[in-house]
Amino acid sequence: MSEPELRPAGDDPLARALKRAAAAGGRRIVPAPAAQVTVRGMRRRARRVAAAAACVVCVLAGTGAAVSLRETHGPVPPASVTDTPSPSPSPSEPGEPSASVPPTASPTTPPAGSATASPPESSPPPTSPGGDAASVTPTTQAPTTGSPSGTPPERP
Amino acid sequence: MTVEEFEEFYAHSVTQLVGQVYLMTGDLHEAQDVVQEAFVRAWGRRAKLSRAAGPEAWIRTVAWRLAVSRWRRRGRAVEAWRRHGAAQDAAAPPPDPDTVALVSALRTLPERQRRVAVLHYVCDLTVEQIAAETGVSAGTVKTHLFRARAALAPQLTPEEDHRV
Known part of the structure; x- marks a missing residue:
């Protein structure tokens, strides 16, 4: 295929005929006044600005609603913990509430008879009327008649 | 502006x-x-x-x-x-018969050929300018111009051909 020969468009009879046809088409129209185009342009820009503002408002409202919902309900627990409950509660999870076992007691080694084990929450340790509860051991304390400071009484 | x-x-x-x-x-x-x-x-x-x-x-x-x-x-x-x-x-005013025949012949062209022909012959754009405006290569523009000219040439009256 040979290279097509292109004449300059200025002295081409086809160009002159096409320009004449274009001019004839242009003469057949009555262009709208420029003021009408200006008014339509202003309306179009106003519509675009309004649409952009509406989009911004929607985005901000949605974001605010999502943030407020999250603050209201707090963090959602993981789905695996709530959906698949463990058959035996593990003591290594301090956040998991247990109804039958106290949190401080181990289910495998119960502290039966231990003086240093902390009692369950259902039976709080007896406290002295005016003293500190932490310094009193509930099972091994003997009734004393000495001074409240804890020094043994001198025998004659 | x-x-x-x-x-x-x-x-x-x-x-x-x-x-x-x-x-x-x-x-x-x-x-x-x-x-x-x-x-x-x-x-x-x-x-x-x-x-x-x-x-x-x-x-x-x-x-x-x-x-x-x-x-x-x-x-x-x-x-x-x-x-x-x-x-x-x-x-x-109604267009003259030659214009009607030319516009009718233009309508038979594919739209890309028609656009390229108008940009070149009416808007006086070069091949490179047409390629930039239409987004096709310069070779494609030349091909479109060649085919459009071959299709529109029979619509020219002999009087217009003699003016060159």
Whole structure:
């Protein structure tokens, strides 16, 4: 295929005929006044600005609603913990509430008879009327008649 | 471009652009409508349009894309123009038979060939400028011009051929 020969468009009879046809088409129209185009342009820009503002408002409202919902309900627990409950509660999870076992007691080694084990929450340790509860051991304390400071009484 | 400059640009170039788009689309009323819509869109960005950068090319490209979009819903547009554009047709002089034959021949071309031919022969754009405006390669532009010329040449009267 040979290279097509292109004449300059200025002295081409086809160009002159096409320009004449274009001019004839242009003469057949009555262009709208420029003021009408200006008014339509202003309306179009106003519509675009309004649409952009509406989009911004929607985005901000949605974001605010999502943030407020999250603050209201707090963090959602993981789905695996709530959906698949463990058959035996593990003591290594301090956040998991247990109804039958106290949190401080181990289910495998119960502290039966231990003086240093902390009692369950259902039976709080007896406290002295005016003293500190932490310094009193509930099972091994003997009734004393000495001074409240804890020094043994001198025998004659 | 200020508002006054834009209105001056519109008054100076709207007829010329409608004629060019008319040859591209083959429909005068649609050409007038899409060119006016392109000017409406250009008003919003007139600050970016400068006289030196050739705003006619921007208007022409937007009008062409609008026309292509409207071809998809052509039925409603033609019906609307029949309703609203009949009064203007009555006042305009009818085109001469040679112009009618040439425009009819243009309508038989594929739209890309028609657009390239109008840009070259009517808008006086070079092959490189057409390639930049239409987004095709220069070789494709030359091929389109060659085929369009071969299809339109039989429509030229012998009188026009002798003037060269």
